[in-house]
Amino acid sequence: MNKLDAHDDSTQAIHAACAHCGLPVPSTEARAQEPLQFCCGGCRAVHGVLHECGLERYYEMRDREQGIDRSTQEPARVTGRGFEHLDDPRFINAQTTVDVAGTRRAELRLDGLRCGACVWLLEAMPRIVRGVSEVRVDSARGIARIAWDDRATQLSAIARRFDALGYQLQPFGDPDAVARERAANRAWIVRIGVAGAIASNAMAVAFALYGGLLADMELGFRMFFQWCSVALAVVAVAWPGRIFLSNAIAAVRTRTPHMDVPVAFGLVAAVGAGTIATIRGTGSIYCESAAMLVFLLLVGRFVQYGRQRRAREQVELLLAIVPSIARKVVGDRVVEVAMDALVPGDVVEVTAGEACPADGRLLADSAHLDLSHLTGESQPVRVERGGPVYAGTRVLETPIRMEVSVAGSETRAARLLELVREASERRAPIVELADRVSAWFLPTILVGAVFTVAWWWPRIGADAAVARAVALLVVTCPCALGLATPLAVVAGIGKGARRGVLVKGGDVLERASRAGTLVLDKTGTVTEGLTRVARWMGSPDALALAASVEMHSAHPTARALVDSFGEAASRGGVVASDVREIPGLGIEGRVGRKLVRVGSARFMRERGATTSDEMHAYSADCKVAGFAPVFVAVDGKVEALAGVGDPIRPEARRTIARLRAAGWRIVLASGDDPVIASGVAKSLGIDARDAHGGLSPEEKLAFVQRDELARPVVMVGDGVNDLAALAAADVGVAVRNGAQASHHVADVCLAARGLRPLERFLSGARSTMRTIRVNLAVSVAYNAFGGVLAFAGMVNPLVAAVLMPLSGLTVLVIAMRMPSFEIPDFSEEVR
Amino acid sequence: MELVFVALPVALLVGGAALFAFIWAARDDQFEDLDTPPKRALFDDIDVSVKPDGQIPAKPLD
Numbered sequence: 001m002n003k004l005d006a007h008d009d010s011t012q013a014i015h016a017a018c019a020h021c022g023l024p025v026p027s028t029e030a031r032a033q034e035p036l037q038f039c040c041g042g043c044r045a046v047h048g049v050l051h052e053c054g055l056e057r058y059y060e061m062r063d064r065e066q067g068i069d070r071s072t073q074e075p076a077r078v079t080g081r082g083f084e085h086l087d088d089p090r091f092i093n094a095q096t097t098v099d100v101a102g103t104r105r106a107e108l109r110l111d112g113l114r115c116g117a118c119v120w121l122l123e124a125m126p127r128i129v130r131g132v133s134e135v136r137v138d139s140a141r142g143i144a145r146i147a148w149d150d151r152a153t154q155l156s157a158i159a160r161r162f163d164a165l166g167y168q169l170q171p172f173g174d175p176d177a178v179a180r181e182r183a184a185n186r187a188w189i190v191r192i193g194v195a196g197a198i199a200s201n202a203m204a205v206a207f208a209l210y211g212g213l214l215a216d217m218e219l220g221f222r223m224f225f226q227w228c229s230v231a232l233a234v235v236a237v238a239w240p241g242r243i244f245l246s247n248a249i250a251a252v253r254t255r256t257p258h259m260d261v262p263v264a265f266g267l268v269a270a271v272g273a274g275t276i277a278t279i280r281g282t283g284s285i286y287c288e289s290a291a292m293l294v295f296l297l298l299v300g301r302f303v304q305y306g307r308q309r310r311a312r313e314q315v316e317l318l319l320a321i322v323p324s325i326a327r328k329v330v331g332d333r334v335v336e337v338a339m340d341a342l343v344p345g346d347v348v349e350v351t352a353g354e355a356c357p358a359d360g361r362l363l364a365d366s367a368h369l370d371l372s373h374l375t376g377e378s379q380p381v382r383v384e385r386g387g388p389v390y391a392g393t394r395v396l397e398t399p400i401r402m403e404v405s406v407a408g409s410e411t412r413a414a415r416l417l418e419l420v421r422e423a424s425e426r427r428a429p430i431v432e433l434a435d436r437v438s439a440w441f442l443p444t445i446l447v448g449a450v451f452t453v454a455w456w457w458p459r460i461g462a463d464a465a466v467a468r469a470v471a472l473l474v475v476t477c478p479c480a481l482g483l484a485t486p487l488a489v490v491a492g493i494g495k496g497a498r499r500g501v502l503v504k505g506g507d508v509l510e511r512a513s514r515a516g517t518l519v520l521d522k523t524g525t526v527t528e529g530l531t532r533v534a535r536w537m538g539s540p541d542a543l544a545l546a547a548s549v550e551m552h553s554a555h556p557t558a559r560a561l562v563d564s565f566g567e568a569a570s571r572g573g574v575v576a577s578d579v580r581e582i583p584g585l586g587i588e589g590r591v592g593r594k595l596v597r598v599g600s601a602r603f604m605r606e607r608g609a610t611t612s613d614e615m616h617a618y619s620a621d622c623k624v625a626g627f628a629p630v631f632v633a634v635d636g637k638v639e640a641l642a643g644v645g646d647p648i649r650p651e652a653r654r655t656i657a658r659l660r661a662a663g664w665r666i667v668l669a670s671g672d673d674p675v676i677a678s679g680v681a682k683s684l685g686i687d688a689r690d691a692h693g694g695l696s697p698e699e700k701l702a703f704v705q706r707d708e709l710a711r712p713v714v715m716v717g718d719g720v721n722d723l724a725a726l727a728a729a730d731v732g733v734a735v736r737n738g739a740q741a742s743h744h745v746a747d748v749c750l751a752a753r754g755l756r757p758l759e760r761f762l763s764g765a766r767s768t769m770r771t772i773r774v775n776l777a778v779s780v781a782y783n784a785f786g787g788v789l790a791f792a793g794m795v796n797p798l799v800a801a802v803l804m805p806l807s808g809l810t811v812l813v814i815a816m817r818m819p820s821f822e823i824p825d826f827s828e829e830v831r
Numbered sequence: 832m833e834l835v836f837v838a839l840p841v842a843l844l845v846g847g848a849a850l851f852a853f854i855w856a857a858r859d860d861q862f863e864d865l866d867t868p869p870k871r872a873l874f875d876d877i878d879v880s881v882k883p884d885g886q887i888p889a890k891p892l893d
Binding site for chain 2: 137
């Protein structure tokens with residue numbers, strides 16, 4: 001029995017690198033006579049433009065970029081779109097500014113940036129495009145700021161020029177959110193700067209006081225330094241440190257444990273005791289410790305904020321790839337308008353491969369629609385003239401026109417999003433581990449302080465006993481405890497991001513750290529997400545004949561056959577004639593003198609083609625494995641059989657076995673046909689009772705909310721049909737290239753499809769939590785040690801000032817050194 | 832030693848002035864993009880108006 005390796009060889013590279021992007025040139029693109037080879041039309045076009053404009057220096061620039069990573073290179077993408085929506089007066093009024101000289105400025109999201117040479121190229125635009133006066137690129141965030149002369153050019157013309165070079169401009173979906181994020185970042189930087197300045201000045205003053213501890217300082221000087229120290233600490237706590245106080249007050253009000261409660265208590269205790277001691281003119285003060293604590297804790301929070309912002313922005317960049325533009329038909333012209341500008345009755349054109357912008361009726365004779373984003377159905381659906389078309393479904397093959405009946409928030413996809421919002425509001429927040437620790441931390445310290453006073457009062461007198469209790473309160477102020485979680489989370493999110501796992505927050509890592517239930521979507525996660533010939537038997541010649549007939553059809557099964565056997569068919573040089581497609585059954589036609597029929601078992605029966613028992617058995621095998629059997633009859637006799645479907649990823653079975661061994665219950669929840677879903681589950685070693693097919697979006701939502709599932713429920717999916725379930729699950733994981741809304745809803749975005757990135761995320765969550773636990777243990781140990789020293793009367797301001805940063809440093813080193821997001825090597829896997 | 836009573840407040844004032852300069856810079860978004868400016872510094876010695884082969888490029892496009 002023959003089995004075909006699923007990879008076809010049409011993409012095999014010849015020995016040439018693309019003159020633009022440096023990637024291998026596939027044989028289909030190679031042109032033997034030309035001195036320069038390109039991997040695709042996009043690269044060819046961009047190279048042409050660069051040459052024409054005298055910007056070949058771009059290549060020189062790019063080669064100078066140090067440490068350029070070949071794996072991040074990708075071919076240039078030129079869409080050839082019109083970008084007319086950028087000239088829409090509503091957009092121009094809302095998102096651009098104009099000065100008296102007539103220079104208009106706009107900030108736009110920029111897609112296609114790869115390295116510093118891209119920045120150079122784009123910032124050189126004013127020299128090659130008339131009317132553009134300035135381009136500034138923010139390469140970290142993918143933002144371009146453009147200034148141009150309104151009278152000389154239009155934004156759409158500039159955008160087309162960007163597009164010709166392989167970069168796409170797009171308005172921000174929510175410019176206010178960008179402004180808010182920027183304001184938040186500014187506030188953080190100011191807070192850190194002020195806290196740092198105060199902490200360093202407070203330490204300088206404190207050094208004078210430490211010196212005074214050793215050599216007797218005159219009282220006047222000492223009081224002066226103490227007042228300075230108190231003043232600085234009060235400012236530090238009241239200005240940058242205010243965030244801890246307000247968090248603590250909010251936590252007490254809602255009666256939820258929070259890390260900031262002991263932190264705020266420690267700060268207030270240190271500054272309060274210092275102020276009283278200074279007014280009374282007796283005792284040591286610990287004000288510099290309070291100022292330092294504010295600074296260190298803020299640094300920890302700031303780096304965590306920065307990482308999370310970065311992860312969010314990278315998700316935004318993934319989203320920017322999907323256009324939010326509709327092509328509206330006005331008279332005999334087609335104009336691009338924003339999706340939300342559509343009203344019922346509009347006629348829009350949707351090109352092949354694009355998603356429909358609204359719900360409506362089909363105006364073309366017929367169309368094949370890919371509903372997988374909306375319903376999860378992997379097989380395309382054929383719609384006839386006047387039939388319903390839903391927003392978010394992808395048009396295959398030929399461009400269509402449709403009449404909009406429902407647009408905007410009333411479409412089926414938008415109503416699903418409404419469900420998503422409800423589901424995410426119902427999700428219970430978790431109490432983070434650090435907060436649970438802090439819940440018993442503060443009472444313990446207070447008991448310790450009271451005990452210190454009670455123990456020492458009869459022995460050394462009231463004043464000395466209270467001084468020891470104050471030292472205990474200050475020295476146990478949870479610096480390391482407050483840093484433990486942010487640092488571990490920062491390290492975790494950073495390590496994940498470098499490996500293509502974008503985590504939106506630390507709580508996500510905590511939720512996913514224990515093994516629970518893993519709900520997998522079938523398409524694209526455990527399978528490759530493409531219809532292909534997965535296996536076949538019989539005569540290869542018959543399959544080549546089948547491919548030449550199928551070349552006339554747009555059906556995905558036909559495309560799968562053509563992909564695998566089209567080359568053999570064209571080598572034969574025979575062209576099919578009299579091709580007739582019978583919807584739902586198959587296709588028939590003549591190749592030379594032979595009558596070829598391709599289709600289902602029923603089609604064969606109806607046409608009276610004879611099928612051998614071996615073929616019947618193989619067809620049953622295919623069904624069990626999750627593939628649809630396609631028969632090929634030549635002159636009335638079935639000669640070959642192909643199993644067509646979405647093949648399971650090669651690594652899926654072993655990865656699933658490993659995850660099960662780690663304690664996860666694996667459930668398959670698919671919108672696809674139940675028979676195919678259970679076939680896939682069987683070949684993956686998933687229990688039959690855990691394979692669910694034919695689930696509607698609402699059923700998926702209800703499924704992840706079932707009580708009998710072990711928590712946490714981690715849901716993996718990428719379609720609009722998965723959105724509500726993603727939002728309702730404890731952890732929602734979206735995959736790149738899925739529906740754009742899924743990236744918004746999900747807690748985690750994986751930059752690559754498949755199970756390995758998922759395994760990486762789960763392993764990263766586990767190891768990050770281990771780091772947090774180690775860190776918390778270390779900081780509790782430090783505090784216990786400091787508390788004992790204070791009880792014994794061995795803590796003075798100098799000891800406190802050394803102990804605190806030291807504990808923070810220990811925690812930092814642990815967080816940075818712990819390995820994370822590691823999974824078994826792939827090369828071992830395939831053998 | 833009494834100089835300390837003057838010197839310390841003066842030092843704090845100078846520090847405060849620097850702090851206000853920093854806050855101004857932060858509010859001016861000078862810390863927003865820390866990745867691109869270091870790259871931009873390398874661009875200046877490549878002249879767009881001359882091609883690698885020494886020719887002068889075509890006029891700007893419309």
